[in-house]
Amino acid sequence: MQRRVAPFVLTQLASLTSITSGSMVFIAIPWIALEISGSAASAGLVVALTAIPGLIVIPVIGSVIDKFGRRRVAIWGEWITATLTLLLPLVANLWGLSLIGLIILATLKNVVSPSGSTARKSLVPDVAKPAGMTLDRANSIHEAVFATGFALGPALATFCIALIGSANTFFVVAFFGALSGLFAILIRVTEQHEENDQTEKEPFIRYAMQGFKILFATPSVLVMMSAIVILAVVYLPTEMVVLPAYYNSLADPEGLGLLISAMAAASILGALFFEQIHKYVSYSTILRIGILGVPLAMLPMSQLPPQWAMLTGALVLGLAWGPLLPLLNTVIQKKIPANKRGRVFALEMTIWNAGPLISMVAVGTAVDGIGIRPTYTILATTVMIAGVIVSFNRHIKKLDA
Numbered sequence: 366m367q368r369r370v371a372p373f374v375l376t377q378l379a380s381l382t383s384i385t386s387g388s389m390v391f392i393a394i395p396w397i398a399l400e401i402s403g404s405a406a407s408a409g410l411v412v413a414l415t416a417i418p419g420l421i422v423i424p425v426i427g428s429v430i431d432k433f434g435r436r437r438v439a440i441w442g443e444w445i446t447a448t449l450t451l452l453l454p455l456v457a458n459l460w461g462l463s464l465i466g467l468i469i470l471a472t473l474k475n476v477v478s479p480s481g482s483t484a485r486k487s488l489v490p491d492v493a494k495p496a497g498m499t500l501d502r503a504n505s506i507h508e509a510v511f512a513t514g515f516a517l518g519p520a521l522a523t524f525c526i527a528l529i530g531s532a533n534t535f536f537v538v539a540f541f542g543a544l545s546g547l548f549a550i551l552i553r554v555t556e557q558h559e560e561n562d563q564t565e566k567e568p569f570i571r572y573a574m575q576g577f578k579i580l581f582a583t584p585s586v587l588v589m590m591s592a593i594v595i596l597a598v599v600y601l602p603t604e605m606v607v608l609p610a611y612y613n614s615l616a617d618p619e620g621l622g623l624l625i626s627a628m629a630a631a632s633i634l635g636a637l638f639f640e641q642i643h644k645y646v647s648y649s650t651i652l653r654i655g656i657l658g659v660p661l662a663m664l665p666m667s668q669l670p671p672q673w674a675m676l677t678g679a680l681v682l683g684l685a686w687g688p689l690l691p692l693l694n695t696v697i698q699k700k701i702p703a704n705k706r707g708r709v710f711a712l713e714m715t716i717w718n719a720g721p722l723i724s725m726v727a728v729g730t731a732v733d734g735i736g737i738r739p740t741y742t743i744l745a746t747t748v749m750i751a752g753v754i755v756s757f758n759r760h761i762k763k764l765d766a
Contacts, residue, residue, distance in 0.1 A: 369496060379481075382514070386545065393538070405606060405610040412605055426438070430707030441546070447542035453470045487706045512636055513633050556703075586709070596748070623672075647765045693713065728740060
């Protein structure tokens with residue numbers, strides 16, 4: 366069979382532009398909320414409330430991906446998201462933006478935005494096969510591209526906020542989302558499909574719930590998901606509330622963008638070397654390194670040292686984080702049938718959205734009440750304790766089966 370790399374390359378270009386768009390929002394939404402209210406708790410509340418509808422919709426998105434096709438959802442998910450994104454700067458420029466208005470507009474966008482990323486993850490084995498790539502290598506590149514977009518997005522967002530204002534930054538966000546949909550429409554690939562999948566004959570609700578059923582029936586995937594839950598609930602609020610509050614108090618958006626980008630740049634290296642790392646250490650060891658390396662970097666960063674020390678911690682954190690998502694993708698793609706892949710990846714996306722929702726308001730309230738440094742220290746310590754517990758879980762070896 367002739368080797369075809371174009372579908373894989375186009376998938377990665379779609380991912381790069383989409384993640385750049387999404388990571389700009391991680392900075393821009395809390396920043397606008399802080400501009401409107403001046404409160405870290407309000408910023409956390411905005412992020413939390415805008416995620417609620419997505420928690421209901423994301424499992425349905427996974428079912429839509431499995432039912433109607435990964436490429437098709439990758440196209441329309443991005444274009445619909447881009448259209449909804451444009452509403453925010455239009456409303457802000459025509460009538461002004463209140464906290465309630467921000468919540469409504471961000472919620473509309475967040476209902477659809479996870480669909481493109483979920484569809485592309487499900488599509489990776491389909492485009493890796495004609496390119497002659499192993500899943501380790503394909504996921505290594507895919508998550509390195511994800512991290513690249515995550516590195517570009519915050520830096521671009523802070524630059525745009527300083528140059529054209531926080532609301533107008535969403536014109537740029539919408540442009541990158543639409544570009545992702547354009548790349549996706551150019552992908553030409555045959556999607557893997559299991560014949561005689563009996564779940565396709567079930568009522569839609571039961572069909573959607575198959576993701577939960579297969580997750581709990583696959584211990585290796587469940588172990589990985591447990592680790593991701595910890596990072597989502599405890600770690601992510603540091604990037605979305607604690608650090609924005611700290612750099613906002615310094616009136617230094619560029620410093621925040623540089624820090625987040627440093628983390629993402631280091632995670633690019635960690636993701637790119639996932640395939641090489643796996644040649645020498647097992648999947649379970651890679652998980653342990655990641656789940657313990659993140660809090661080891663967080664602890665000194667939580668003391669808010671000078672910027673050079675913050676950047677050093679960010680680099681260590683990124684290197685530890687980098688291999689985790691390629692590992693999770695590979696385990697899911699190897700263990701889960703293609704017809705159910707979208708529903709399981711949708712559960713992962715639900716975790717990423719639900720995790721911060723669980724803790725975001727509490728973290729924002731703690732920042733306002735006891736200060737940035739104590740809150741950050743408590744979060745770092747909690748991640749360390751949870752990481753130790755996961756690392757010594759007796760089921761972790763099932764990752765290597």
